[in-house]
Amino acid sequence: MEAQVCLLFISIFFLKNDNPPLTELAELNPYRQTMPEAYLEALQQKELKFKNKKNDSFEVKKFITFFIDNNFQRELIVLIAQPKKEELSNDFKIEVYPSEKKRLPQNRKGYQFNLVNNAKIYNHAGVEYGAFKFVVPLIDMDSLSVTQVHRNKKLKPWQTTLANPFPKLTITKNKTTVSGQRKIPNIYRPFMNSLLRKAEITFIDHDYKIINDSLFEIKKTKEKFIKDASATIVTVKNTSRFWRAINNHEDNLIDLCIYQGPSVNKAKSLFQQYIENNIDFNAVFDVDKLAHFVSILNLFTDECSNEKLLFIFNEETNRLEPFFHYDACVGKTSKYVDRMPTQDPEFIQNAGSRLKAYANLDLKLELQEDESLINHIKLINSYYPDNIFNLDFLKVNQLKIKKNLEQSIAIKAELISMSDDRMTLSIENYSYYPVEIVGLNHERKKEIISLNPRRQILNGDRDTITIDLPRSFENLFVSKKKKVTGFLVHKHMSELFITYRTFGSDEFQYQSIIPFQEKEMITKDIFRTKEAINDHKEIVVNEINKTISFKKDSVTIASALIIPQNYKFLLRPGAQVNLVKGGKIISYAQIEFRGTKQNPIKIYSEDKKGEGLIVLSAKTKSTLNFVTFDGLTNPKHGAWNVTGAVSFYESPVQLSNVTITNNHCEDALNIIRTNFTMNQCTISDTQSDAFDGDFVNGEIINCTFRNLGNDAIDVSGSDITIKNVMVYNAGDKGLSAGEDSKMTIRNTKIFDSEIAVAGKDLSVVHIRNISIKNTKLAFTAFQKKPEFGPSSITVIDLELEDVETKYLIENTSRLMVEGKKIETSQNVKDRMYGVEFGVSSSETRNGSQQ
Template sequence: MIIKKPNSLKLKLSRNTTYRKFNKIFLNKYINILFFLFFIFFTSTYFFWLGAYGRIDGTLGRYRVFLNGLYQENINIVKNFVNGKLSNPASFSFDVKFQNLKEIQNKIDLLRKNEKILDKEERKLVNASLTYKGEKYDVGIRLAGGEMDHVSSTKWSFRCKVKNGKSIMGMHEFNLMNPHTRLLMSPWVCNEFYKKNDFININYEFVDITINGELKGVYILEEWFDKPMIEKDGGRAGIIFSPRYNDVIKIFKENKVLKNDQLKSQLSYLKNNYFGLINGEVNPSFFFDYDKFAKHFALVDLLNGSHVYNRQNTIWYFNPITKLVEPIGREWSSRAFNKIESITIDLEDVYFNKILFSDENFTKLYFKELELVSSKSYLESFFTEIKAEKDSLSSILHKDYPYYNYSFDYLIRNQKYIRNRLNKITDKIDTKLIIKEHNRAFIQIINNTNLPIQLNEIILNNENISIENKLLQDSSNMVLLDLDDYSNFSSAKKLETIFLNIEVLFLNQKKTFSKKVLIPIEYRNSLFTFLSKPNQEKIFKKYDLKINHQKQLIEFPQEVSFDEVIIIPPNYNLICNAGTKIKFEDGGGLVSYSSIYLNGSRDSPIIIEGNSSQSNSLVVIGNGVDTSKINYTNFYNLSKINEKDWGITGSITFYKAPVIFDNCSFSNNVIADDFLNIIKSNFKINNCVFNNSFADALDADFCTGVLNNMEFNNIGNDALDFSGSNIYVDSINFKKVGDKAISAGEGTIINGSSLIASSCEIAITSKDDSFIFIEDVNIFNTKVAFCAFNKKSIYGPGVIEIRNSKLSKIDVPFLIEKGSRLTIDDSIVDPVNNKKVKDMLYGIEYGKKS
């Protein structure tokens, strides 16, 4: 056997190889550990930056939108990109002088360096020009926005103010912002909720912006607060303001307000009521429009947009008709990423919300609106209505953000949260029996939720036990019922037979508790909750007005005289029978928050008569549903409510109050701008006569109406004045009209036939995007037969189409501005040569000064 000597070289090599492998493995692990630690440090630093600086300048929001979009859209990004490039948004091209642009850029650099928001110095306008649809406008621009995200990129936000009384897209002033600062599609969707709920709302558009030839891309256009914003939604010019901290009221366009006597008077009224509200001297129902604010709060909850409650973001409108304040929705900052964790009633630190929820009547309305917005059908209907426009706007956004996805899922989640909150309220109402000393028995009822419930009545074994209406906000409130007060329950031994029916407001559901506790849900309304005078019932007795509480009717006596304004509350209809005579002495008038029924007859008409220029007015403010009916009623010598701070301009006013007039006469009114003013209402007027109207006879704003077989004689200004309305007229006779027989403005549409106009200043006028079509027209002894023009810069031209007309003794048959159109029997009439018709009207050459 040969034993070989080990090869020392191979052994050495083997040992070296093993050593090198060991070192390599150890070194790899060491490098991996170092890499891991570096990765942790890097990512921690990056995400800290995202959470800190990134939150300040908006990077975090853009990052989250980007990642969410990639996850949601993935394969759709290519399609979005193509659709975006094919979209055709409005295009704004700005030309800014080098020095002015440099001034703005220096401000941006300073803001970025100091990481501070704009101060007064940064908000000064610089001159520029803006080209839109081939027309050049002089404008002023400045930086805009209250956070750093508005200047954190090259797509900085700015305010644009159109000069020389002109407007663009119907706006005098607007913001142009990086869409990320408003969460892209979110404000448009939120605003659509408000638009569909009849709020004063802001116009949102998506536009392409170019500055000095450099394409900046898609911006979001946000209308700023001005008179056109109110008027486009059918509102009457009023004060827009923001209640800031330290009892400061910021008035928008304050200089214009102070130069207008009526607005100045309204401002004084508003401030008195505002500070009275803060000091507890004014009931919130006399300051806030409860219906509007209840809807507003419910929508904010649905949108998870409580950012709107920040005082800087709180914008209100003083409605001069109702003399109440309405909210304007803006700055919801609603994010799909944020989980909803509360609703408005939970936010105890929001001062004005706390005031509103102190009134049980408002709380009822709020929960009623919560039920509405949390129903599945509510969102389903909304999604269907806005889908086409949403898809179109999304394509515009996809030009710059093909990864962007706006999902309605968060709204559905918010709905579910609200439903759960409402459904669980009855589970947290505890009832328990308490036996105290001397064997006395009590029933304790405690509300363990943070939602309010109200106990109206307790029923023990079919015996009704009335209690004072009490709102139980939380577990600190309770009802303790002493059963010794009732003969059937004089000792504890009988407690086993007790069950309770507890009325819980706000929810349409039932819940049975232990101890056989049944909770039927139904709403209850207290009498005269909204009256402006606490002693109203005494006043009714003073004038012998009969009140039937069961039928909710108020009936006037056969003859009555008022020397003060009588107020009819909501839900109590007013009835006057044939032959009733109502006279308004100095200071007398009638304001009804319910429908009225004036049932005169041919032989025994109702007479409503004033005797001075002090008040002597009829005002009906309705709910937009119930229709007033007025038959064979004669109105004489009426004026208007004599309060400068109330925006009532008519001798008779119907606001959101549908009405039918049959066989009525309107004669000899004084002072008022309109004899009959109908606002945001449907109406029918048949077989009626207007005689000797001080100014306009009938003024209808944002209405749908029918007029048939009517006469207008000796009218001071316009006989028929329509704004934003859809009207049908038939068989109308005008004699001696001081201004226009028919005036259509602000997008009004009038169709009709059989009109006769004689001795009028102007017969038929269409202006500001209005359209008039009439068959069989006879006009004679009149200065101007047909007039069409553009008056307000936020609107377009007027159009008139006439068939089968007869004109005689006319000074100027046609006064048609270039751009507007008059067609007679399919023949187009030539316009006046490059003249502004507006500059010839209103008492300058034709018509009367308005």
């Protein structure tokens, strides 16, 4: 049955004439989703604009309400046109006035619900809409009212009442003679039973009985079912212990179950033979039905202690099959997908396939094709209006199953050692399923080598794999600058990917290789030597205050200084730290370098061989005030290295009046997977990028970037605000947003640079008040990586002077300047990176190491 769209009432609040234009309210993001077809069908029945008689102009209607009736579910949709930020989190009060009054609570005229979800944003006809959805009870109703709930009580709320919103329902009530346990019905149970029945999984069915005008679910007890069906049931006492015993063939397996029915000895015999390794897993259990069962549970339930595991013995196949009886957790949103109970390869393969099938099942179609199932939902809802069937709950569980099956990072691959002809890796499986290691690829595209045989790693396990490299391996890596081939770990490891697939999936996935082992202790690995801190006589450790500092204000460090976690590393005003001969600071703890304007802290390298600072996984925010980093390179040791002279990895930081200058490595400052703020900072005379942020959230305010080999600010997967920033002489891009970043720019100047602003790979850049002078290219937006998409830049208040090329926008991307869309071009990427605009990263990065 096709969904019916009922446009029953359109309620209008008008946008005032003095409201700012659309770009002021919410700059239209061209990559918002278009509205669902059902919404569009409703909207097509009404004009979305009205004529304002005062100024004879057309304006957008502010509020629109309509219903979507899927027969098994009714949705109330409230749309807000051109929503302000605070309107996207509006709450609404829904009041339903039923036709049947006798089941209402005493002194109540209707049922009240609260809509507290945030709006979902859609684009339609050049207008941005915030859409609120609420599933209303599937009952006969006289009217329904919707009231906007303002947090500011001084504002007048929008309100509308819809009279006779739906046609009368037809509900079939069958008489039952069944006796047994009674309970309040679960509205999701009929749908779950339908899928269990299709999978031929046994369960105790139920019927309904009306007692004192209340509806109850009636079903047989387990004991009555065993007697009537002559069934043999195995009830597991402790599920986790049971599966552990199965996986380990433990002798106590038989004692972990309760046995009832005529074939108890046959069921026990199966377990005994399995313990003695005389039969396999698939001879004990019906693997396919167990895979169905696990998948259906993940779709309908959340893991909880109330659920019990039961099996029924099949006399024909002489195997145990899942038996569903307890349903305390049916209808709960799953927080995560349950781990597979066993690592049996046949079961895992079946479970993966079944999970994928249920995750992609058209639930709406399944419901619409079963009139009796819809009648069950209507019947339950008519007696329990609060017990609403919401298909979105199941869709959320489907999405979680999909994400679990298609984990973006299912394995972690770490380099142990590397030689000319072989590579040894440590690979850990993070997923819920076994993974199959297929081979090694170059940049996900070119296969370097395929493993024969392929290696299987069970979930939670780690394995060491050695890959023999072909003779052609070195030829894949070319230095454009020196025009020679050869693999450099610090430079080229990011181009290598392990190819693997998860059991149950036919899709190959790719995982980059970490050029060091994060946790394993490696011989002579100074990055993990716990005693490293004791090798420095200049260090003072205060165990009472848990602080580490230097005895003197002027120290020289010629080896690695490792600061352990759970301490605080302090530098006093005026401290001078000279890093020489590969000296470096690696801190797993919060750092506080608090200089003053009169007595700044200086960390420098007299011999230009000092390897800088990295803070790793510090839980507490670090603070740096009036600190200068001068003449440093990136920390490295063997195959281990980072790209920044100063780096913060998963370690929040606040930088104020910090200067980084004369670095000779890929990044002056690199911040990864954390929050940060930068205020009154200066980065100058860099070999390559000044600031590189990966998956960060932060602000860069009142900062200056000068004389840069590559980019001033380069971010990926980040949300960043840039205010009052000056960029002078950037060798490549002044501001660069990539890989689905959000960049907000205010009051910024970019002078004497190659490219001013670049948006790449699904990034959205909003700019207000920017001055660009003496620059080769002002704005570019394009798709760089195939796994992403186009980019969008919006600019208001632009000043251009002595700009050779104003705009270079790829045809799928977008640039809006002062509300006007700029013309686009083709093959923009092919003109970048030193071909026509900008510079090649390989020309500046790691230049001192090639």
